[in-house]
Amino acid sequence: MAGFLDAVLLQAGYNAGLVTIGATLLGFAAGMAGTFLFLRKRALVSDAMAHATLPGIALAFLVMVAFGGDGRNLAGLLLGAGASALIGLYLVDWIVRRTRLAEDAAIGAVLSVFFGFGVVLLTVIQSLDRGRQAGLEDFLLGATAGMLMQDAVLIAVGGALVVALIVILRRPMTLVAFDPGHAAALGLRVGRIDLAMMGLVMAITVIGLTLVGLILIIALLIIPPVTARFWTDRVARMLLIAGCVGGAAGYLGAALSATAPDLPTGPIIVLIAAGLFTFSLFFVPRRGVLAAVLARRRFQARVHWRQGLLSLARAEPIHDPLTLRILRAAGAIRPDGVATDKGRALAAKSLRDERRWDIARAIHQDTALTGRYDGLTPIEEVFTADQIADFDARIGPPQPVGAV
């Protein structure tokens, strides 16, 4: 625990501090970039792009070695990764546009073939490079142990650029995400805006490679926006919340993984993001599972309450255990099932309200008002006191109800 606190406060050493800052920035930028991807319903295209980086990394390594370089220059490797991710993206779009194959098949084909080709190139590099570890496998799941200042700077600058571009482009991207037809009619270049969006996703994928690796980077692009979607219906807030969820996952994940040697950074970050997602799925107000269950229970209770009161008013026997429980809890009946004075009064009121509704529906042609009759809405919410007095005049004086 002390170790975790140290890490959270960036006191767990130089490398751990760098990784924590880098992961936080990456998570924030990825959450924001993923938001439009999710709204555009293209979340899994990022999976194809992420896997498509592998051959680019390997080719960049081979090219750099061929020109006598070290081969492990990070900027060069990431440039290769970005280029092959864009080729993968182009191929997905091309297959969807030009052939009868659907997007899911195109994504799966590009993903597996690029990745397979990347693995072939990796084995080529292994055989060229006997004894010397090229270390390209680290890009699969990320490796933070050897993270340098320049890597952290790369993530910081890249992430800041991505966030800035998202803030600038958020209006056109929102429009395209929700209604591409309308956007086109307004004169926006939908294709270019889509390309810009995917370019931002590509940038996140590439700068996230060192930290979380190409298999798990898509988790940072998908999970924070999906989580944020539970909390709000507004794009600006969703962007911010997604960024914060991603940033929090990156921050806590990196700090947690710094506390023990067996806690790989990338998977921990993803699992924390998944934890935040699960929490939101269940406990978010309004859209959450718990809220839905509670709302259903409340509705059920109102129906049983209303039906119970009407049964009391008509002196009908009540058998339903839930109805009995609700009436008893409200003090409308005694434990032995006999109506109390309070219960009889409420029952009389319910019956009278039913009659009032009958009259209202007979004399009012305004369906906007009478259509609100559902057996649950109190009549006082729909009609004025004067109108209700008018209904009462037509019904006649009150009558005693129930067992006397």
Place this chain on the structure above:
Amino acid sequence: MGAEFVQFSLTPMLIGVLAAVACALPGNFLILRRQALIGDAISHVVLPGIVVAFLVTGTVATMPMLIGAGGAALVAVVLIEAIRRLGRIEPGAAMGVVFTALFAGGVLLLEQSDTSRVHLDVDHALMGNLETLIWLRASGWDSVIDPVALSHLPPELPRIAVVAALMAALTVIFWRPLKLATFDEGFARAIGLPVSAIGLALVIAAAVAAVAAFDAVGSIIVIAMFICPPATARLMTDRLATQVWLSLAIAALSAILGYVLAGYGPIWLGFDSAVSAAGMIATVSGVMLAIACLWARARGRVAPVA
């Protein structure tokens, strides 16, 4: 094509072909139902499944691993469906959430547990070990009918053969309901077919194929074979039966060609070591798909009038 071929190439090739066929069969229907990425999701969650099986049993025995992987696939499918319905989230994003989280859990468990003494790591899970499934006891083509030598076949071969046969049998037996439920769900429902059960059964069958193939060849081939051969065949014909047969031929051809290119290609080019067979098989299937995308007869959205 002598003794050496039988010893070192025959069994990996056969296993590759059978794995490709076992995946391509359900893949045909997944593609048509636009569920191609279920294969992707399943092959990611196989990892946590086998790690959990290993942690529970403490061995790398096959049966617990297969059960663990199958169980993980089922859990993933249920979770995807639950998140999709409970959270009202589009299926792609729900899938992305589930399989990345499960995969991350698998990697974490793997790092946490002491697996250094057993051959269980992420690289192996991704790339398989097709090249090592050799048949050392074989001394030539005669061994194919020699019971002693046959009993020393790599155990992956009979296993994947059984699964491939199972896939073939299921496809033949459920051909009509599968076809109806795939092309016209409303009609299938109207004539009383259990459409949802068929959908779930298809996914489970795909998971079984994925798990068995994964054991032998790694998850790259699994995803590639679910998607590439059926997609290639889909671009060549409008008839389902033809598509399935074509996809099988393409899958087998990819496996053989990929294995040969990986094993002998570098030698022909003057290098002295082979490259990853699994990766090469996926690459070959991608090249075939690319050719089909460019020139196949039925590649467009509107079928040509024959």
